[in-house]
Amino acid sequence: xxxxxxxxxxxxxxxxxxxxxxxxxxxxxxxxxxxxxxxxxxxxxxxxxxxxxxxxxxxxxxxxxxxxxxxxxxxxxxxxxxxxxxxxxxxxxxxxxxxxxxxxxxxxxxxxxxxxxxxxxxxxxxxxxxxxxxxxxxxxxxxxxxxxxxxxxxxxxxxxxxxxxxxxxxxxxxxxxxxxxxxxxxxxxxxxxxxxxxxxxxxxxxxxxxxxxxxxxxxxxxxxxxxxxxxxxxxxxxxxxx
Numbered sequence: 648x649x650x651x652x653x654x655x656x657x658x659x660x661x662x663x664x665x666x667x668x669x670x671x672x673x674x675x676x677x678x679x680x681x682x683x684x685x686x687x688x689x690x691x692x693x694x695x696x697x698x699x700x701x702x703x704x705x706x707x708x709x710x711x712x713x714x715x716x717x718x719x720x721x722x723x724x725x726x727x728x729x730x731x732x733x734x735x736x737x738x739x740x741x742x743x744x745x746x747x748x749x750x751x752x753x754x755x756x757x758x759x760x761x762x763x764x765x766x767x768x769x770x771x772x773x774x775x776x777x778x779x780x781x782x783x784x785x786x787x788x789x790x791x792x793x794x795x796x797x798x799x800x801x802x803x804x805x806x807x808x809x810x811x812x813x814x815x816x817x818x819x820x821x822x823x824x825x826x827x828x829x830x831x832x833x834x835x836x837x838x839x840x841x842x843x844x845x846x847x848x849x850x851x852x853x854x855x856x857x858x859x860x861x862x863x864x865x866x867x868x869x870x871x872x873x874x875x876x877x878x879x880x881x882x883x884x885x886x887x888x889x
Contacts, residue, residue, distance in 0.1 A: 651701075652779075653726045654869065655718075657681040657709055657768060658736030660691040662847040663787065666862035667733055671869060672700030676731070679722065681707035683736075709736045709764030712771075719771040728778035731869045734765045734786045739812045739849045746810040754811045761815035765822060773835075782835035785868045786823050788880060790841055792816025795888035820880060820889055827878030836877035840865045841887055 654671050658664040660682040672678045672695055680695070680702055682688025688704035695702035705721065708714045722729055738760045742753035765786060776782035791813045796802045807813070819839065826837040842861030864883050868875075880887045 652676045652730040653679065653722070653728065654731035654733065655679040655681055655705065655707075655722065655729055655772065656733040656735055657707060657764075658683075659733075660684065660687040662849075663842055663845055663858045663861045663865065664733070664735040665691055665695075666858035667735065667865045667869075668702065669695055669698075669700065670859070670862055670866045671731070672702055674866075674870070675701075677701040677703070677726070679703055679705045681705050681709075681718070681736070683708040707768075709768050710759045712767050715767050715771045719775065722772070722775055727775075729772055729775035730779040730782060732769065732772050732776060732782075732784045733865060733869060734768060734784070735865070736764060737761050737787060737849065739809065742811050743809075746808060749810050754814065757811040757815045758818070761812075762818045762822070765819060769822075769826060776835050777833065780834055781873065782833075783869050783871060784826065784835065784837040785865050786819055786837070786839045787865065788819050788823070788839040788841055789813075789816045790843070790882070790887060792820050793880075793888055823880070824878050824889075831877065834873075836871055836875060838868045838871075838877060839880040840868050841880065841882035843882065 654676050656664050656668045659668045659680040668678045668680055680688050680692040685706050692702040692704040705718055707718045738757055740757035742749055791807055796804045823837055823839040843856045845856045845858055845861035
């Protein structure tokens with residue numbers, strides 16, 4: 648008898664998160680639609696359910712440890728385990744100036760969600776993921792977090808200057824490697840997904856890719872088989888240098 652997989656996607660009420668939730672649900676996976684706003688989360692889950700997807704809203708503010716702990720307890724009560732965690736919730740913050748003009752507060756605004764939120768959610772959900780026969784963690788990163796690409800004067804990213812967002816994704820890459828190292832030898836795999844420049848709220852919908860296109864690599868990593876990588880940074884075109 649096949650046991651249905653359970654996936655949690657954070658920030659799943661819109662954008663790449665919603666697209667990933669849809670694509671996972673279309674593959675028969677029960678999807679928990681994590682959203683900070685209860686109303687928006689329910690609307691997204693209802694829309695997925697209307698299309699035949701097993702989707703349930705889950706109130707989840709990744710910057711609130713008590714809320715995250717409560718969500719973990721709710722997942723344990725309902726399902727007893729978690730098979731897939733997609734750390735999708737993210738923000739670009741409000742700072743757009745030169746790196747030398749940034750304050751610690753400017754970075755902290757972004758890190759609270761993109762870095763500390765991932766630490767909080769992953770820590771709370773890991774005991775449930777360890778109960779899965781094939782736990783998968785997918786962290787939503789970005790090409791702009793690559794130190795290699797940013798340091799190359801010939802790279803398309805050479806002139807991109809978003810110190811808070813870029814450094815938060817670099818930190819997220821480091822978290823991905825650290826978790827993968829700890830979980831080496833277990834059934835849990837942890838990878839970073841790079842969806843490309845997707846039209847979402849973060850870039851005021853100026854991206855060249857659709858959320859569905861960006862979500863494809865997320866779903867691919869969420870459904871890795873036993874021989875798949877862990878501690879990798881992958882885009883559609885393949886591995887991306889850290």
